[in-house]
Structures are given as structure tokens and as C-alpha cells.
Amino acid sequence: MGSEREEAFDRLASLAAFILKVPLTIVSLISDKQQFFKAGYGLPSPYDQVRSLPIDESICRYTLADDPIIAGDAKLDPLVANQPIAKTLEIAAYIAIPMKDHRGYVLGAFCAIDTKPRAWSSDDVNIMRELTKSVMTEIHLREQLRELETEKISRETVVAALTHDxxxxxxxxxxxxxxxxxxxxxxxxxxxxxxxxxxxxxxxxxxxxxxxxxxxxxxxxxxx
Amino acid sequence: MGSEREEAFDRLASLAAFILKVPLTIVSLISDKQQFFKAGYGLPSPYDQVRSLPIDESICRYTLADDPIIAGDAKLDPLVANQPIAKTLEIAAYIAIPMKDHRGYVLGAFCAIDTKPRAWSSDDVNIMRELTKSVMTEIHLREQLRELETEKISRETVVAALTHDxxxxxxxxxxxxxxxxxxxxxxxxxxxxxxxxxxxxxxxxxxxxxxxxxxxxxxxxxxx
Structure with a gap:
């Protein structure tokens, strides 16, 4: 999962931005130390390069409670309003959908961000939910591939060592x-x-x- | 690829229907003998069960030429108007995007179908293009998984047979x-x-x- 950037996720991020007509979308993975920007659309400098945030500056971390966050006016939300990142990214309204894996763990969040307060429609939220499921399907498929590759190499190594012996x-x-x-x-x-x-x-x-x-x-x- | 239905593709098909506000979307795979409905939204009976069409009754097959087909009024298109399926599915307008794999082969098409003539916007076409790319990313990942599985089993069988000998x-x-x-x-x-x-x-x-x-x-x- 780690640090590699995936074109396919950037595509889903940019599709979300296009459909919801927002300037910024982010696919974030959250660990106990940081929020990592796995993919996105419209990320300004320096975040397009740095691509991470200490966890205590993260807004997405609140999705770890497993609930989508839908905020039409971020200024009214004290959890968000006081974060420096809200100012830097001009976050005025946002939707954050938890990215839940097939075991039920929340790995991060898929966020759509607007720079003006906005009454999100149920369509906006539904589209974000569905695109998040696509992100998760791809993450799951990629994980399965990685596991198979690792298992293959370790089995081959064991068999080769035993045979050699x-x-x-x-x-x-x-x-x-x-x-x-x-x-x-x-x-x-x-x-x-x-x-x-x-x-x-x-x-x-x-x-x-x-x-x-x-x-x-x-x-x-x-x-x- | 064959005949199994994939929930993830049904989800993308239903997302396309939802965004474009069309009653019918189909993810089709095309072989030399038939068009197979891999996934879809709004497929009427009997196609939701049969899920295939002889190739000479297929409209999607024209996308094999590798070009999207964008038809605002299907009646004006002699290739479509004369097909019985156009009548059965009440196809009045449609977008068909070729599904091209990473080697450049067209495997089928992702279609959005409306029952009234309609001037498709460039947004409609772009969204269909992007969702088609997501379908193809997933197909590619699933193919890689299948190849790894097959290779693993055949290698294990060979090694076990040789060791047994x-x-x-x-x-x-x-x-x-x-x-x-x-x-x-x-x-x-x-x-x-x-x-x-x-x-x-x-x-x-x-x-x-x-x-x-x-x-x-x-x-x-x-x-x-």
C-alpha cells in the first residue's frame, strides 16, 4: 500500500472532482503517525510533493470512527476549523468517506473538498460512496496480487533450498x-x-x- | 473473464446510470460468436438472465473498430436502427466506449443507453470514458491474479511430480x-x-x- 502513487487512484480522484465540480479531492491512507496522500486531484504545493501530514494535523483521521463526515460549512465544525490544514487548503466544505477494507478496517478516507460553503446533495454523497467502493476494490485486488507474489517467492525459495540440500x-x-x-x-x-x-x-x-x-x-x- | 458476474462491475454500471441519468448501462464482452453482458444496470428480462446475444445481433460489436460510438438519435443510424435488439431495449440514444486492454485489444464496450433521443454532453462522454478505464483497470488486475494462480498451481504440480519421481x-x-x-x-x-x-x-x-x-x-x- 505504502508510498507508491497509483495512476488508477488519481483517475478516480479526478473523476470525483469532475462529477462533483470541486477543486480538490484526496485519497488518504491513515496510520497512527500520519495521513498519507495516496492519490488526489488539485493538491496544491507543497502537498503534491510532500504527500503526507502528521496525524495530529489530519482532518481525515476523524473518519476512522467509521462514519462519513459531511460538512457544508467547515467553519462551523470546531474539529476542522482550528486545523492549520483547513486554512492552507481553503477547506470550506467537504465530504469524507471512510475507506473500509474487506475485513472492516478503515484504511483512510476519500475526500471531496470545496473552497466555498456548499449544501452537498445526496447524489454528491452517493457518488463519493460508490467511487470509494471502486478505490477499495482496486486496493483489495492489488493486495491480493502482492500477497500471491510474496507467497510464490517464499515458497520457491524454500523448495529450492530443500532441493539443493x-x-x-x-x-x-x-x-x-x-x-x-x-x-x-x-x-x-x-x-x-x-x-x-x-x-x-x-x-x-x-x-x-x-x-x-x-x-x-x-x-x-x-x-x- | 468468461461468464462469472462481478459485483464491482455492476457497481460501476449502476454508477454510470446514476450520473448520466440513463435507465440502462451494459458492460459487454465481445467474442467472435457473441456479445456477453458481463455486468449492467437496468437490463430487462430476458437479458438479465440470458446475458448474451448472437454476435450478428450485437450493436456493441461496432466498437471493435476501436472508436467510441456516440449516437444522439439511434433511429438515424442504419447500423443500429435495423437491429431487433434496438427495438427490444428501446435504444433511442447511446454512448458505447470501447474497452481496450493494456495490449491495445478491444475486449468489449461499456454502453450507456437512453430511451429518448438525447444530445450527449462532452461531460457524459468523459465520464463514460473514465469509468471504462476503471472497468479495464479491474479486469487487468483480475487477469493478473488469475495468471499468477494458474502459474503457481502448474509450477507446484511440476515440482511435486519431479520430487515424487x-x-x-x-x-x-x-x-x-x-x-x-x-x-x-x-x-x-x-x-x-x-x-x-x-x-x-x-x-x-x-x-x-x-x-x-x-x-x-x-x-x-x-x-x-
């Missing part, structure tokens, strides 16, 4: 069988070498079992 | 080493058993190499 018992058995072919080997050494082969094959067998476990397919299951 | 040389070497421990084994048999061990260990070695190849990580690369 299999070389050790195979090499040991190979060397022992080469020793057995020496013409001057005595009976005691011969016994030792056979012992080595037997022990290493047991070990290889257990390792194969572990690899099949790690690749989540037990022997015989799903194997063509 | 490794049991054969290991078992052969194990049995040969057990035979070597028999007190009454003669020199000729002993030679044969050592030969079997040596041959099977070479085979196991090659198989390990193949597994590392199949898991796309050669020995030593990326192994912790």
Missing part, C-alpha cells in the same frame, strides 16, 4: 559407492560404506517428504 | 544397499548392486538439477 546425501552415497568399487577395500571399510549409503538414502527419503510438504502437495496428491 | 532412484539405491548387507551375497551380485547404487545416484543428481530448473531457481541462486 538433497545433493548432500546423494553425493555421500555416490562417493561411498565409488569407494566400494576400489579393488583394495577391506571388509570393515566395505561395511562402513554400505552403512553410509543406507543412512544417506534414509535421509534423502525424509528430505523428499519435506519438499513435498513444503510444496503443499503430498506425494500422490495432485501429481499427474 | 526422486523416490525411485533413492528406493533403488536403498534396496541395493540392503542386498549388499546380506551375508550370502556373492562377488558378482555385489558388483551389480554397487553398479545399481552408482547409476541411481547419477540419475538422482540429474533429477535434482531438473527440479531446481523447474522451480526457476538454479542451485545456489536465491537460496538462503
Amino acid at each position: 538433497l545433493r548432500t546425501p546423494v553425493s555421500a552415497a555416490k562417493m561411498a559407492s565409488a569407494a566400494l568399487q576400489e579393488p583394495d577395500i577391506d571388509v570393515e571399510e566395505q561395511k562402513q560404506m554400505i552403512e553410509i549409503i543406507s543412512r544417506n538414502m534414509d535421509r534423502a527419503d525424509r528430505m523428499i517428504h519435506d519438499i513435498l510438504d513444503a510444496s503443499r502437495l503430498k506425494a500422490g496428491e495432485g501429481v499427474p | 526422486l523416490r525411485t532412484p533413492v528406493s533403488a539405491a536403498k534396496m541395493a544397499s540392503a542386498a549388499l548387507q546380506e551375508p550370502d551375497i556373492d562377488v558378482e551380485e555385489q558388483k551389480q548392486m554397487i553398479e545399481i547404487i552408482s547409476r541411481n545416484m547419477d540419475r538422482a543428481d540429474r533429477m535434482i538439477h531438473d527440479i531446481l530448473d523447474a522451480s526457476r531457481l538454479k542451485a545456489g541462486e536465491g537460496v538462503p
